[in-house]
Amino acid sequence: MNFYTFLQSFDHVKIAIIGITAGGVGLDFSSAQNVVFLELPQSPSLMLQAEDRAHRRGQSNAVNIYIFCAKDTLDETRWQNLNKSLHRVSSTMDGKYDAVPEILGLLKGGSKRRCTPLGEISHPLPSNAILKKVHLSSSYGQKEKQYTQGWTLMDEPLCKLCQMPCKGSDAKTPRYFEDLFCDLICCEEYRIRTSSRSLRQELFQIEHGVCTICRLDCHQLVRTIKPLSLERRREYIEEAAPNVASQKKLLDKLANNPCEGNAWHADHIVPVYRGGGECKVENMRTLCVACHSKVTAAQRAERCSTREKARKQLEVIMNDMKYMEETATNVKVNLVLGTLFIS
DSSP states (O other), X not given: OOHHHHHHHOTTOOOOOXXXXXXXXXXXXXTOXXXXXXSOOSSHHHHHHHHHTTSOTTOOSOOEEEEOOOTTSHHHHHHHHHHHHHHHHHHHHHTOTTHHXXXXXXXXXXOSOSSOOHHHHSOOOOTTEEEEEEEEOSSTTSOOEEEEEEEETXXXXXXXXXXXXOOSTTSSSOOSGGGGSSSHHHHHHHHHHHOHHHHHHHHHHHHTTBOTXXXXXXXXXXXXXXXXXXXXXXXXXXXXOHHHHTSHHHHHHHHHSOOGGGTEEEEESSOGGGTTOSOOGGGEEEEXXXXXXXXXXXXXXXXXXXHHHHHHHHHHHHHHHHHHHHHHHHHHHHHHHHHHHHO
């Protein structure tokens, strides 16, 4: 007796508790009217497969789908990501109007994840732990900041990054942001992965604001022109950084507001659209604003060329599909006419 026959044979069987993966293949739950997800799967395809077990041949009733999502936990972030994926899959497969931008977005080849979402930076929370809200205040009179941190059921705090136990003296009563981590290594990695400012500061400690292409010392340039008058700033930039001075917008911006952000940028060595996103400092380099502008323009031209090639390939595929469809239709018409002629 298979599982489907077992469910159909006994009226007293009201509930079947099955894992999403095991229950998503080869089973028939057409006798069920309610499907309840107690956990969220990793991909939308697993969820759709599990739902389809109740939408089988012979189902004559409406099927209700219930999804449990715990508030203020990683379930919320995972559910948002699943929703986006489900929308993309359904719109593409059903041929709705909003499927076109999604397909074109895939053809662009660019990664939408320049930075890792906060909900995915930390390691998965252990099964014996829950998320708690922790309030920190850096100094007297300042507004408290709220963070989430994993705590075991034995009331032991876990590192925000690696989810290992925190052994510091202030771990259970944290006063500073560093107290939320097991060590300073995890703390620094978390800062770099969540803050572009921290990533820029880390890069400055290595390259000291010197452009890796033209070797312009951008940090020294800012220090030199900052006390000067506006007119003298322009003159000095034209002398010391002719590449920057050749682009009026960059020159005006740096002369009017001489700061590090207007002199150099932290640039990805491997571009984001080639898979260099969500990186650490190893994939970053210092570029002056002039070199950064040139590199960005070259990458923009490359991406435009790639999109144009992809568009042409898509047109060829669509034309081939249209031709095959027309050919199949003509064959059917000829067969029908031939049958009528014989009759």
